[in-house]
Amino acid sequence: MNSQINTGIFSIKRKFFIVFFLCSSWSFIAIANEEFTSKQSNKFHLWLVANQTYESCIVITENKHLHYKFNSTQPLEFDIHYHENDKVHYSAPIKTYKFSKNVFTPTITRSYCMMWTNKNKKAVLLIHEHKIQSPSNKESEHNSNSTPESGR
Numbered sequence: 001m002n003s004q005i006n007t008g009i010f011s012i013k014r015k016f017f018i019v020f021f022l023c024s025s026w027s028f029i030a031i032a033n034e035e036f037t038s039k040q041s042n043k044f045h046l047w048l049v050a051n052q053t054y055e056s057c058i059v060i061t062e063n064k065h066l067h068y069k070f071n072s073t074q075p076l077e078f079d080i081h082y083h084e085n086d087k088v089h090y091s092a093p094i095k096t097y098k099f100s101k102n103v104f105t106p107t108i109t110r111s112y113c114m115m116w117t118n119k120n121k122k123a124v125l126l127i128h129e130h131k132i133q134s135p136s137n138k139e140s141e142h143n144s145n146s147t148p149e150s151g152r
Contacts, residue, residue: 043129048076048118057113060106060132068114068130069101076124077117082110 048054060066070078078100080092091112092104096119106112118124 042131045125045127047123047125048116049123050118050121053115053117054126055113055115056128057111058130058132059109059111060104061109062106064106064132064134066104066106066112066130066132067102068104068128069099070097070116070126070128071099072097072116072124072126074098074118074120074122074124076126077115077119079115080104080112081115082112084110 044056046054058066075096075098077094078092078097079090079094081088081090083089091106104112114128114130116126
């Protein structure tokens with residue numbers, strides 16, 4: 001009987017360690033993938049564990065357009081905002097999306113942040129791509145194809 005108790009405790013400790021390791025690994029992968037790939041092609045993919053938020057900030061001038069698109073395995077909260085005087089100002093309101101393809105045109109030059117939050121109970125894969133273009137590049141300018149996801 002004593003060996004059954006020890007085996008059960010060992011099993012619980014081992015399961016906890018595996019879950020902790022996976023969660024820690026996903027956070028590391030999220031940071032590592034973005035840092036490595038965004039400098040090369042403005043693309044990244046990462047795992048967001050439950051209740052994790054990821055923010056990617058970029059300076060955009062008022063005469064440029066931010067073309068962005070992303071897919072995720074489950075709906076994520078998404079917004080575009082900027083920080084000023086210790087406050088967050090939303091340029092695009094928080095909405096829930098599984099897919100979005102859109103163009104953001106700032107009214108002033110500053111650092112804008114795209115932010116995703118996983119409110120799901122499981123990890124979600126996020127695949128993102130963006131580019132900054134001048135208004136003279138007419139490729140899908142002001143094209144709004146965002147599809148909000150309702151419910152979870």
